[in-house]
Amino acid sequence: MKDTHKRLVFLVMLFLFLGYSSFLYTVQPFPDPPANTAAENGKMVWQNYNCSSCHQIFGLGGYLGPDLTDEYTLRSEAVINSFLISGTSIMPNFHLSEQERSDLIEYLKTVDATGSADPKTFKIYTDGTIEQ
Amino acid sequence: MEQSNNKSLHTSRAFIIVALSLLAFGLFFGIVGTLQYLFPGYLKDNLSFEKVRPLHVSAVVFWIIFAAMGSVLTYVQQYNNKEIAFPFLQKVQYYLFSVSVVTILVSYFFSVFGGREYWEFNPIFALPIILAWILFIINFFNTQTSYKNQPVYVWMWMSGLLFFLFTFIESYLWVFPYFRNNVVNDMTIQWKSYGSMVGAWNMLIYGCSLYLMEKISGDNKYSFAPIAFILFFTSLFNLMFNWGHHIYTLPTHQYIKHISYTVSMTELFIIGRIIWKWRASVSEARKHYHISAYRFLMYADVWVFLNLGLAILMSIPAINVFTHGTHITVAHTMGTTIGINSMLLLAFVVDILMDKGRKLKAVWLNRAVLTVNISLLIFWICLIITGIIKAKWQMSVNPIPFSMMMASMHPYFIVFFISGLSMMIGFFIIIYKLLFTKHHI
Numbered sequence: 001m002k003d004t005h006k007r008l009v010f011l012v013m014l015f016l017f018l019g020y021s022s023f024l025y026t027v028q029p030f031p032d033p034p035a036n037t038a039a040e041n042g043k044m045v046w047q048n049y050n051c052s053s054c055h056q057i058f059g060l061g062g063y064l065g066p067d068l069t070d071e072y073t074l075r076s077e078a079v080i081n082s083f084l085i086s087g088t089s090i091m092p093n094f095h096l097s098e099q100e101r102s103d104l105i106e107y108l109k110t111v112d113a114t115g116s117a118d119p120k121t122f123k124i125y126t127d128g129t130i131e132q
Numbered sequence: 133m134e135q136s137n138n139k140s141l142h143t144s145r146a147f148i149i150v151a152l153s154l155l156a157f158g159l160f161f162g163i164v165g166t167l168q169y170l171f172p173g174y175l176k177d178n179l180s181f182e183k184v185r186p187l188h189v190s191a192v193v194f195w196i197i198f199a200a201m202g203s204v205l206t207y208v209q210q211y212n213n214k215e216i217a218f219p220f221l222q223k224v225q226y227y228l229f230s231v232s233v234v235t236i237l238v239s240y241f242f243s244v245f246g247g248r249e250y251w252e253f254n255p256i257f258a259l260p261i262i263l264a265w266i267l268f269i270i271n272f273f274n275t276q277t278s279y280k281n282q283p284v285y286v287w288m289w290m291s292g293l294l295f296f297l298f299t300f301i302e303s304y305l306w307v308f309p310y311f312r313n314n315v316v317n318d319m320t321i322q323w324k325s326y327g328s329m330v331g332a333w334n335m336l337i338y339g340c341s342l343y344l345m346e347k348i349s350g351d352n353k354y355s356f357a358p359i360a361f362i363l364f365f366t367s368l369f370n371l372m373f374n375w376g377h378h379i380y381t382l383p384t385h386q387y388i389k390h391i392s393y394t395v396s397m398t399e400l401f402i403i404g405r406i407i408w409k410w411r412a413s414v415s416e417a418r419k420h421y422h423i424s425a426y427r428f429l430m431y432a433d434v435w436v437f438l439n440l441g442l443a444i445l446m447s448i449p450a451i452n453v454f455t456h457g458t459h460i461t462v463a464h465t466m467g468t469t470i471g472i473n474s475m476l477l478l479a480f481v482v483d484i485l486m487d488k489g490r491k492l493k494a495v496w497l498n499r500a501v502l503t504v505n506i507s508l509l510i511f512w513i514c515l516i517i518t519g520i521i522k523a524k525w526q527m528s529v530n531p532i533p534f535s536m537m538m539a540s541m542h543p544y545f546i547v548f549f550i551s552g553l554s555m556m557i558g559f560f561i562i563i564y565k566l567l568f569t570k571h572h573i
Contacts, residue, residue, distance in 0.1 A: 001358045003281055009365055011292075017372040024324065028317045029384045044470055050245040050252050058382045059457025061249060063522075065170065066534040067457060068286065090172045092180045104255060105571040114316050115383035119453045119526050121302070122381070128393065130449040131381055 033110065042107025045100045054091070058117045065091065068118035072109045078107055140216035141209060143226055147202030148481050150230055151195050152563045155474070157237070158191030166549045172538075179241075186240050186252040194233050196473050199502045200336040203480040204289055204311070207343050208275050217274030221267045228529070232257050249321060251303060258304050261269065265300065269293050283346075283355030284364050291368055292335030295333060299329035317541065320384045327375025334473070338476045341429060341476050344483055348420055360566040363405070365546060366398050374399075377447045379455050389449055396447030406433075424486065426496055429477035431505050435471025438512075439464060454527065460519030463512050469557070470508050485566055493507035496565060503558035510551040518544045 014055075016029075046052070070078060083108035084101045087093035096104070115132060123131040148549025165184045168174050175184070209216055215220050234252040239245075246254040272293055277285065286566060303325035306312040342360070346352050354360055378495075413433060419425040442464050445451050455461060518541045525537045532540075 002360050004285070006361060010287075010368075013365070013368060013372060015433070020373070021324075023309070024317075024320065024385075024388075025305075027385075028314050030314065030316060032314050033312075040309070040467075043312065043315075044246075045455070047248065048246050049243075050182040050186065052249045056457055058379070060319065060323065060378065060382075062181075062185060063459060063462065064538075069540040090176065090181075090544055092176050111315055117381060117457075119381065119456070122453050124450045126452060128448045128450045130380065130388070131386075132381075 014018075030114070033049075033113075036106065036110060038103045038106035039110040040107075042103035042105070042110075045104045046107055049094050049096070056117075057111055058115075059119075067117055068108060068111070069091070070112055072105070072112035077105055080108065133282070140219045140222055141206060143222050144205035144209070144216075144228055146201045147198050147205065147229075147415065147483060148484060149567065150226075150233075151198035151477070152196060152567060153550045154191045154233070155195040156560060156563050158188050158274070159482065161188035161191065161561055163549075163552055163556055165544070166552045167235075168544075170549050174467035181383065182245075183240050183243060186245070187237060189250060190233075190236060192251065192469060193504060196333060196337075196469065196477065198229065199232075199477040199481060200292075200333055200340070201225075203340045203477065203484065204293075204336055205270065206484050207340055207480075208272055208289065210347075212275055212277045212278065214275065216240075216271055220270050221271050225264045225271070228260045228267070231467070232260045232264070248303070248306070249494065251327065255304060255307055255318060258300070262297070262301060265293075265297050281356075283352065284360040285342040285346075285355060286511040287361075287364055288335045288339030290341070291371075291387055292332050294337065295332035295371060299325045299332055303329065308311070308406070310453065316384050319382055320379055320388065323378040324375050324380075328371050328379055331367070331371030331374075332469075337476050339366070341478050344425060344479060348423055348426055349416075351512060359405075363402060368400060370399060372396060374447070377449075377452055380449045380452045393449055396444065399440060399444050399447070403444065406437055406440070415512065422494075423477040424494065425482040427498070428475045428482065428500060431501065432475035432479070434471050434505075435467055435475065435508075439467040439472060442467065454523045455519060457526070458519035458522040459515045460523070463487075463515035463519060466508070466515065467512050471505075471512075474559075475505075478566075481566055486569075496561060498543060500549055500561035500565070502560045504555050504562070509560060511548060511555060514544050514548045514551065518548075530538045 036091055051068075052060040054059035056062065056067040057069050059067060059069075083091070084096055084104065085093070121132070125131070153423075161184055164175070164179070164515075165188050166182065168184060170180050205216065205222065236257050239253060241258075245252045246257075250474060251258070272289065275281075276290075285564065299442055303322065305321055306318055312318045342355060346355055373395040374392055376388045377396060380389050381394075417426075417430045442460075445459070446455050521541055525531050531537070
């Protein structure tokens with residue numbers, strides 16, 4: 001394999017990769033949701049308390065606690081709030097302020113609205129592909 | 133080049149010493165985390181799981197990065213037979229990285245987070261890491277004497293260096309509201325960057341592995357052979373486009389999933405070649421078995437086969453629906469980071485630290501390496517079994533509560549703990565022997 005061929009292959013792949021990346025940055029699967037400061041703050045609460053060490057969103061995150069993608073639909077706001085206030089036998093009480101709790105619940109509501117993480121709801125095809 | 137008197141090589145060895153310390157630290161917190169699975173609520177008030185997990189994960193991720201940096205910095209000097217271009221920049225890189233990592237780990241104890249999974253630290257700490265990596269790139273490209281007709285491992289090092297920088301920066305795009313406000317797109321970019329980043333550090337590690345194999349065998353034919361470059365470009369193609377299996381269940385663009393599924397099948401070519409070369413690998417193993425570093429390479433080969441098989445299965449969306457979000461994903465991660473990355477990195481560490489007349493007692497090394505690998509196999513199987521339990525639970529029409537499902541895994545968590553503990557002991561023996569074996573000259 002000549003050096004020029006290797007460089008050409010590398011450059012073509014790099015060009016494709018950068019094109020694909022910039023396409024993903026600019027063309028979003030859904031239009032941006034309306035500005036929701038509470039949900040945006042809630043996302044920061046999620047990160048600041050490292051919730052993903054135990055919980056998942058769309059199956060991504062930790063394994064000690066349940067996936068919370070559809071938690072807003074599955075439980076009432078009041079139940080989520082009470083979990084956040086008192087913690088559980090495993091989850092500590094993080095002493096979140098009322099504002100932080102409210103923002104976090106708003107974030108979970110936004111996540112819930114994007115779709116379902118329940119694998120039972122997926123259609124599975126014989127060619128190995130799936131559809132939500 | 134006189135290796136022993138080269139100060140730059142001393143600095144690259146310093147990277148490896150920090151790396152081994154991080155491995156020991158990460159293993160210890162891995163065991164603490166396992167105890168929290170075994171005894172739910174253990175240390176809940178003082179050192180709860182949201183602190184323990186990043187202490188474990190960040191320490192082992194930085195073990196990989198530090199050891200890879202130390203190995204590449206050493207081998208690029210050996211390969212070019214010259215000292216590093218800018219020793220001062222190498223020292224700055226070392227101190228920037230070391231101080232950042234220590235600060236990050238301390239910050240976790242005080243619950244200072246703010247980042248994402250795997251990079252849970254405050255994003256401000258990403259800046260010195262980026263800067264240190266740029267210094268690494270400058271030093272590497274200035275130490276490399278020629279860019280014409282280079283062996284495949286030089287291509288791998290160069291690609292790994294550049295793609296790590298790109299993907300690390302990409303993983304911080306979320307700091308801009310444009311990227312983070314759309315939940316689904318934000319997660320797509322997050323896992324795009326993570327998937328490619330792992331591919332980038334694997335490029336550095338596999339590059340070192342090929343260099344070491346060439347050093348052991350004294351035969352450089354493979355490094356220039358067309359098949360080596362075909363495999364390199366296949367891996368690079370996967371680094372760039374095969375990250376979608378992380379997000380098959382995310383309601384994102386359908387084409388991302390199709391591209392990833394198609395690209396992942398090119399890995400069949402790699403696994404096919406491993407099977408094809410199996411007999412030759414066994415005879416090669418017999419020939420070099422007496423070399424300590426080679427033994428680690430040999431174990432890594434077995435783990436490449438097992439994990440690549442698992443990865444290919446998980447890349448099929450119809451199977452991924454079952455395995456996603458379960459401990460099968462953890463099995464794959466553990467198999468890759470411990471079985472492949474750590475075994476390869478330890479091979480480089482043995483080669484680099486033991487080149488000054490220091491000799492390891494083979495009997496201890498053999499026992500420890502065997503303990504690590506048998507324990508890892510039990511650990512890996514255990515994770516796959518718990519993954520199957522969770523997959524069945526996820527697919528159940530009337531699932532029992534999450535806590536009951538976790539309780540049903542308890543017997544496996546016991547095995548998980550015991551095998552994890554014996555793996556840690558095995559690693560501790562290896563680390564102790566590597567750090568404290570005296571010079572024999």
